[in-house]
Amino acid sequence: MSESAKAHLPVDGGVPNTRFGLIKDRSLQLKDGYLSKIPLFQFILLSICFPMWGAAASLNDILITQFKALFTLSDVASAFVQSAFYGGYFVIAIPASRVIRKYSYKVGLLLGLSIYIVGCMLFFPASHVATYTVFLAAIFSVAVGLSFLETSANTYSSMIGPKESATLRLNISQTFTPVGFLAGALLGKYLIFTDGDALHKQLEGLDASARQALATEALQRTLEPYRLMIMVLVVLVLLVAITQYPHCKPLNEANQEKPSSVAETLAYLSQRPAFIKGIITQFMYVGVQTALWSFTIRLALQMDSSINERSASNYMIYAFIAFFIGKMFANFLMTRVNQDLILIAYSVLGMLALVYVISVPNFSAVWAAVFASAMLGPGWATIYARTLDTVEDKRFAETAGAIIVMAIIGGAVIPVLQGLISDLSGSMQFSFIINIFCFGTMALYFWDIYRHSKTPVASKETAA
Structure with missing residues (x-):
């Protein structure tokens, strides 16, 4: 087949997409x-995958509070929930990319969703063993699946359409993520937390037998959100399996015959x-x-020592709502204003909120912390798309x-460092100082891009 013909292949390679009643695109x-x-x-189906890691991430925020009381943890020890979660991402991301490189983005999505289901199922035996380390292992397993899922979905979303709209397309997909954050927080609030006194107060003064009974009951409640998530994930994996997806990989036979190695990619x-x-x-943003x-x-x-975990979780929910609003407003602005200026403004406002x-x-x-969450809005997707766009040779894209x-x-x-600052200073409030430096790094990054831009004001077409 000639190069000119290859450049205009249908997404399904010319095979009519009529199975299961789907219409050929x-x-x-x-x-x-x-x-x-x-x-x-x-x-749309790809974007629906985005809330799934949002739900898992926000449930971690619930688990940190629950585990701190149940296992009598320091702030830094409780933050290891996030270390197990994001450590799974770190370890598996490269292997996931090689699977995607060899097969397809769709295979990456299916593997991610399937391993995610297995990870959720591991919470059930973990609740019977009832030790902190076993729960961390289950959280790590969930993260392995999410690493496959997110490595596939983020790059795929930026590729599944015209190049000029890659950043906005990924921002639109990422707009679904706060839905997952909010869903996870609501599941945690109503299925894990309870009314009455805070859990650590309920555990105070109990004898060993009564304390064990209450702790067991509390651990069993952590399973409820994962039961619901397994059902949703099974439906999603079936829908992805029966849907035909475009390859979205460079049409170059030479590159396909000699795929780039990890060493070649790292050198590039x-x-x-x-x-x-x-x-x-991106490290600082996350x-x-x-x-x-x-x-x-x-x-x-x-x-406010008079409130319990269920009441305090409301502010987590408000933070996710603020994050969603901030992201939607940024998406609107990006069709009219230079993206870099938007991110600079968001980062500076985030710093000011954290100073407060x-x-x-x-x-x-607490309300200032909620406002700072709104200023996170467009960060991940914009940094991701901008960084990926610097890779001109798409052989190395995956x-x-x-x-x-x-x-x-x-x-x-960063959460472990914040927990350490909190333990050493005795002030959770003061520990938020580390987040100011993270926002500052983001502001400098986008200022540097803006300063070196040949076209200070992005055209409407570029922003779209």
Whole structure:
């Protein structure tokens, strides 16, 4: 087949997509891996995968509070929930990218969803063993599945349509993520937390037998959200399995005959300073996002000792709603204003909000933390798409995308550092100071991009 013919292949390779009653899409596969237009049904189904890791992540924020009381943990020890979760991402991202490189993005999605189901199922034996380390192992297993899922979905979303709309397309998919954050928080609030006194107060003064009984009951409640998630995941994996997806990989036989190795990819990426800066910024972004949400409930409990975990979780829910609003507003602005200026403004406002959090000794500090969550809005997707776009040779796209996902290890590091600051200073409020530096890194990153841009004001077409 000639190169000109290859450049305009239908997304399904010319095979009518009539099984299961699905309608054949007319999008054309372009030579660089992008499509001539977005296949709408496939894009929507792909975007529905995004809330699934949001739900798992926000449940971690609930588990941190629950495990701290049940296992009598320090703030730094409770933060190891996030270390287990984001450590799974870090370890598996490169292997996941090689699977995607050898097979397809769809295979990556199916593997991710399937392993995610297995990880959720591991919570059930973990509840019977009832030790902190076994729960951490179950959380790590969930993260392994999510690493496959997110490594596939983030890069795929940026590729499944025209190149000029890659950043906005990923931002639209990422807009679904707060739905998962909110769902996870609501599941935790109503299925894990209870009314009455805070759990640590309920456990105080009980004899060993009564304490064990209450702890067992509390651990059993942690299973309820995962039962529901397993059912949703089974439906989703079946829908993805029966839907035909475009390959979204460069149409170049030479590249397919000699796929790039990890070493070749790393050598290529190490010569691209813009890619390295993006990785550092993504590390900081995920760090501040995870740390903010890990300790919002703890901050509320510290600032008002009269409330319990269920009441304090409301502020976690408000944070996710603020995050969603912030992201939607940013998506609107990106069609009209330079993206870099938007991210600079968001980062600076986030820093100011956190200065308020650590400076004002009353409950309004919790609301400032909620506002800071709104300023996270467009960060992940914009940094991801910008960083991936620096990889001009798309032979390296899958592994480059995995390395960007590996930057999620910031979610394992920053919360632990914040927990350490809290333990050493004796102030959860003061520990939020570390998040100011994360927002500052983001502001400098986008200022650097804006300063070196040949076109300071992005055209409407570029933003779209």
